[in-house]
Amino acid sequence: VKDAHVTLHDVAARAGVSVATASRALSGIGVRQTNRTRVTSAAEELGYVPNEAARALRNVRTMTVGVVFNKLTGPLGTELLDALVSGLDQHGYSLFVATAQGSKERYDELVHRFLERRVDALLCVNAIGDGAALARFMAAGVPVAALFSKSDGYEKLPLIAPSISDAVADCIDRLKALGHSHLGILRPNPRFRRVEVFRRWASESGIRLRDYEYDEEIFDAGGFVARLASDTGRPTVIVAAEAEAIAIFEAAQQVSLGVPKLLSIVAIRDHELRMPMTKLPISVLHLSPSKVGVTAVEILVRVLSQEDSTSALSPATVQMGSWIERASTGPAPLTNSAD
Amino acid sequence: VKDAHVTLHDVAARAGVSVATASRALSGIGVRQTNRTRVTSAAEELGYVPNEAARALRNVRTMTVGVVFNKLTGPLGTELLDALVSGLDQHGYSLFVATAQGSKERYDELVHRFLERRVDALLCVNAIGDGAALARFMAAGVPVAALFSKSDGYEKLPLIAPSISDAVADCIDRLKALGHSHLGILRPNPRFRRVEVFRRWASESGIRLRDYEYDEEIFDAGGFVARLASDTGRPTVIVAAEAEAIAIFEAAQQVSLGVPKLLSIVAIRDHELRMPMTKLPISVLHLSPSKVGVTAVEILVRVLSQEDSTSALSPATVQMGSWIERASTGPAPLTNSAD
DNA sequence: CTGAAAGCGCTTACAG
DNA sequence: CTGAAAGCGCTTACAG
Numbered sequence: 001v002k003d004a005h006v007t008l009h010d011v012a013a014r015a016g017v018s019v020a021t022a023s024r025a026l027s028g029i030g031v032r033q034t035n036r037t038r039v040t041s042a043a044e045e046l047g048y049v050p051n052e053a054a055r056a057l058r059n060v061r062t063m064t065v066g067v068v069f070n071k072l073t074g075p076l077g078t079e080l081l082d083a084l085v086s087g088l089d090q091h092g093y094s095l096f097v098a099t100a101q102g103s104k105e106r107y108d109e110l111v112h113r114f115l116e117r118r119v120d121a122l123l124c125v126n127a128i129g130d131g132a133a134l135a136r137f138m139a140a141g142v143p144v145a146a147l148f149s150k151s152d153g154y155e156k157l158p159l160i161a162p163s164i165s166d167a168v169a170d171c172i173d174r175l176k177a178l179g180h181s182h183l184g185i186l187r188p189n190p191r192f193r194r195v196e197v198f199r200r201w202a203s204e205s206g207i208r209l210r211d212y213e214y215d216e217e218i219f220d221a222g223g224f225v226a227r228l229a230s231d232t233g234r235p236t237v238i239v240a241a242e243a244e245a246i247a248i249f250e251a252a253q254q255v256s257l258g259v260p261k262l263l264s265i266v267a268i269r270d271h272e273l274r275m276p277m278t279k280l281p282i283s284v285l286h287l288s289p290s291k292v293g294v295t296a297v298e299i300l301v302r303v304l305s306q307e308d309s310t311s312a313l314s315p316a317t318v319q320m321g322s323w324i325e326r327a328s329t330g331p332a333p334l335t336n337s338a339d
Numbered sequence: 340v341k342d343a344h345v346t347l348h349d350v351a352a353r354a355g356v357s358v359a360t361a362s363r364a365l366s367g368i369g370v371r372q373t374n375r376t377r378v379t380s381a382a383e384e385l386g387y388v389p390n391e392a393a394r395a396l397r398n399v400r401t402m403t404v405g406v407v408f409n410k411l412t413g414p415l416g417t418e419l420l421d422a423l424v425s426g427l428d429q430h431g432y433s434l435f436v437a438t439a440q441g442s443k444e445r446y447d448e449l450v451h452r453f454l455e456r457r458v459d460a461l462l463c464v465n466a467i468g469d470g471a472a473l474a475r476f477m478a479a480g481v482p483v484a485a486l487f488s489k490s491d492g493y494e495k496l497p498l499i500a501p502s503i504s505d506a507v508a509d510c511i512d513r514l515k516a517l518g519h520s521h522l523g524i525l526r527p528n529p530r531f532r533r534v535e536v537f538r539r540w541a542s543e544s545g546i547r548l549r550d551y552e553y554d555e556e557i558f559d560a561g562g563f564v565a566r567l568a569s570d571t572g573r574p575t576v577i578v579a580a581e582a583e584a585i586a587i588f589e590a591a592q593q594v595s596l597g598v599p600k601l602l603s604i605v606a607i608r609d610h611e612l613r614m615p616m617t618k619l620p621i622s623v624l625h626l627s628p629s630k631v632g633v634t635a636v637e638i639l640v641r642v643l644s645q646e647d648s649t650s651a652l653s654p655a656t657v658q659m660g661s662w663i664e665r666a667s668t669g670p671a672p673l674t675n676s677a678d
Numbered sequence: 679c680t681g682a683a684a685g686c687g688c689t690t691a692c693a694g
Numbered sequence: 695c696t697g698a699a700a701g702c703g704c705t706t707a708c709a710g
Contacts, residue, residue: 004478005457007687018697023689032695047475052455053401054687056392057702064435072424078417085411085438089449094456096403097436099424110428116391117433118344136386139343346703357681362705371679393703396686 006046015042026050056118065093065300066114067147070107070126072099076270076289080125080147083293091301093120104129104152115140121300123147127154143303145313147296148289158315160296165197167285167321171266172201174325175237179332180264182208184235186224186244188215194268198239210235214244221247222254229257236332242267242284249280249328260330267328281327291320345385354381365389395457404432404639405453406486409446409465411438415609415628419464419486422632430640432459443468443491454479460639462486466493482642484652486635487628497654499635504536506624506660510605511540513664514576518671519603521547523574525563525583527554533607537578549574553583560586561593568596575671581606581623588619588667599669606667620666630659 012022015038025031025039042048056062065088069077085095096114100107108129114122115133122137122144131153137144146157175183183202187195195211202209214224225248228234238248245267252259259265267282295318303313351361354377364370364378381387395401404427408416424434435453439446447468453461454472461476461483470492476483485496514522522541526534534550541548553563564587567573577587584606591598598604606621634657642652 004480005687008689009687019688020690020697020699021695024696027689030695035695047478049451049454049475051396051457051687053392053395053457054702055689057390057396057686057704058688058690059702062392072421073417078412081420081436082411082438085436086440089437094435094437094452096433097420097424098428098433099421101425112388113433115388118390118392136388139386141343344703347705348703358704359681359683359706360679363680366705369679374679390703393686394705396688396702397704397706398686 005051006048008048008050010046011039011043011048014046015039061120062118063093064096064117064119065121065123066096066098066117066119067123067125068107068110068114068127069097069099070128071102072097076148076287077125079289080293083290084123084297087294087297088300091297100128108132108153120304121145123296123300124150124154124157126150127157128152129154131155131157143300143313145296145299147292158313160292160299160316160318162287162289162292162320163197163317164194164285164287164319164321165201166319167323168197168201170323171283171285172198172205172207174323175264175266175329176205176207178264178330180207180236181332182210182235183237183239184210184212184228186212186214186238186240186248188213188241208235219244219247221251224248225251225255225257228263229255234263237264237266237329239266239268239285242269242282245282245328246280249282259328262333264329264332283326283329284324286322286324288320288322292318344390345387347387347389349385350378350382350387353385354378400459401457402432403435403456403458404460404462405435405437405456405458406462406464407446407449407453407466408436408438409467410441411436415487415626416464418628419632422629423462423636426633426636427639430636432643439467447471447492459643460484462635462639463489463493463496465489466496467491468493470494470496482639482652484635484638486631497652499631499638499655499657501626501628501631501659502536502656503533503624503626503658503660504540505658506662507536507540509662510622510624511537511544511546513662514603514605514668515544515546517603517669519546519575520671521549521574522576522578523549523551523567525551525553525577525579525587527552527580547574551577558583558586560590563587564590564594564596567602568594573602576603576605576668578605578607578624581608581621584621584667585619588621598667601672603668603671622665622668623663625661625663627659627661631657 008019008022012019015022017035017039021031021035022039025036026043067084071077088095096117096119098110100110107127112133115136121142124144125147127146127150129152134144144157146154146159148162150157150159185195185198199209240248245265249259249265252263257263265282267284269284269286295316299313299316347358347361351358354361356374356378360370360374361378364375365382406423410416427434435456435458437449439449451472454475460481463483464486466485466489468491473483483496485493485498487501489496489498524534524537538548579587584604588598588604591602596602604621605624607624609626634655638652638655
């Protein structure tokens with residue numbers, strides 16, 4: 001029962017031509033007008049659907065791209081994937097998706113799997129593992145790129161990295177114009193590289209920067225705000241992830257630490273999801289991972305469409321941040337400008 | 340440069356055997372021990388990676404599954420996808436992903452595309468469009484299932500549908516035990532089928548149910564709570580989507596409509612994302628779309644592994660809800676039990 | 679156990 | 695413009 005598929009041979013027979021002519025007619029190569037119409041209508045009547053797998057074997061290209069995620073869940077991944085799948089689709093590529101769910105071993109296995117699938121290109125999102133299969137991709141001239149971040153054996157891959165430095169610059173410029181000279185950043189303990197971008201721009205603008213570490217799991221906004229309120233030398237602006245920024249905003253209102261009158265707040269928004277729990281007008285640094293996807297597709301398609309498969313994917317930095325000012329940031333209070 | 344891939348022919352040559360023997364050795368079919376080792380080591384040395392596309396052409400199966408989404412973004416989609424890709428992967432299948440981004444035409448095109456790819460099975464999430472290509476899938480004996488919901492031309496597909504009725508039953512039972520007899524449901528205007536499930540179980544338990552419609556975009560929690568507070572015949576429990584439930588909780592506190600003393604609240608949680616804006620202990624009906632994915636994979640694999648490809652995918656209903664009680668639900672107040 | 683051969687469905691030089 | 699033929703890389707009856 002399986003494979004009741006109509007084949008090119010069937011079409012050719014019905015049209016009374018050779019398979020070669022049928023193939024040419026269907027792909028728009030020069031054939032006599034009469035033959036063309038006969039073939040196309042035969043294909044139509046029979047419900048012919050070309051076998052892409054067979055075509056892939058004959059041609060070298062499979063017209064597929066593989067993307068392997070470290071973790072798929074989480075809003076960043078979804079947005080990226082959405083951009084990738086839509087973009088590649090427009091260029092005729094189908095996308096294989098795989099996820100390692102945090103396991104290095106799985107990650108390497110999945111990369112190898114796509115080698116077997118003969119994908120035309122490979123995208124490694126937040127790559128981890130030994131990258132043993134990468135050499136084979138190189139040997140076969142298959143372009144491979146890392147997305148977002150890379151590590152371990154994937155270190156040598158060209159990286160298409162996200163950046164928010166432009167948006168941070170906008171934000172800092174604006175805060176400075178508002179008279180702020182002391183900025184506090186709330187960050188979960190260990191890695192939170194974004195702080196570094198702020199540090200750089202702040203120092204360039206002559207703005208003091210202070211770190212506040214906290215436990216992501218049990219952030220006590222009330223306590224934080226209380227400590228802040230009793231600190232006469234406190235920053236006049238606080239930057240935090242959106243959830244924490246909201247909590248701080250609410251807590252600040254309750255201890256009458258007016259926002260933005262006495263304290264300005266900037267949120268970093270990780271995702272596109274509607275955030276309806278609050279009507280609070282928070283100024284925000286908005287991240288759009290889809291921009292990384294769009295850029296990745298552009299770079300990929302450019303390389304793939306070249307005859308000379310230099311296979312040289314160029315690394316890139318994608319500005320995925322944007323600065324949106326709302327009412328949670330205002331002029332710096334005069335009171336504690338001189339601490 | 341492209342396709343510097345080592346082929347089975349190369350391996351056979353180096354091992355000094357025929358390609359047939361090489362093939363058999365690699366797939367563990369009976370060959371002499373000496374030959375087996377020679378072939379495997381030859382393959383190892385050459386870095387042989389089997390060409391899955393060629394294998395697919397020869398065998399009938401491509402060991403691929405296609406999933407087309409109506410919309411990929413949004414937490415439901417991600418969780419479902421994660422479950423699908425992990426599950427199928429374990430059974431050796433690779434997953435093609437596509438998204439129509441809300442367009443019916445695109446949806447149909449993408450389904451057709453997967454026909455060309457000769458996927459072994461097709462999953463249609465929230466299918467829309469004329470479903471013109473479905474007949475071809477049928478003819479080819481390729482199993483196709485709809486996930487979550489179906490419409491238009493996809494109506495006749497077996498549906499793997501999510502349900503929360505078990506969790507709702509748990510919730511209602513509990514509320515009844517707490518003495519509640521009047522329940523209010525907040526729902527965005529048009530479609531919000533979930534309400535029906537509540538209606539059914541409420542009526543079975545002899546609980547009165549009242550609908551409140553609202554505008555999702557500009558829900559005024561303060562106004563809602565104010566109206567509620569001044570209504571002596573108000574429900575003693577309110578069910579709402581999580582965002583709105585939180586807003587109501589907060590608003591209720593401000594007008595001293597104590598939760599759960601005077602009003603119990605139940606939230607419906609659509610996704611897995613950490614929801615840190617609130618420390619509020621809200622009782623919740625939790626949705627896990629990944630369960631739908633897991634079930635889909637089970638059903639699919641069962642059919643695919645059958646010799647007699649009956650291609651008969653069975654429809655199923657997946658309980659994806661769970662009832663989690665916290666402190667926002669308590670005993671019904673005595674005051675307005677007799678309205 | 680092993681090899682030569684056929685064939686999966688297509689495309690494309692190669693001759694007419 | 696057209697057809698017969700080769701070949702993409704594999705697997706599997708079919709004979710030895």
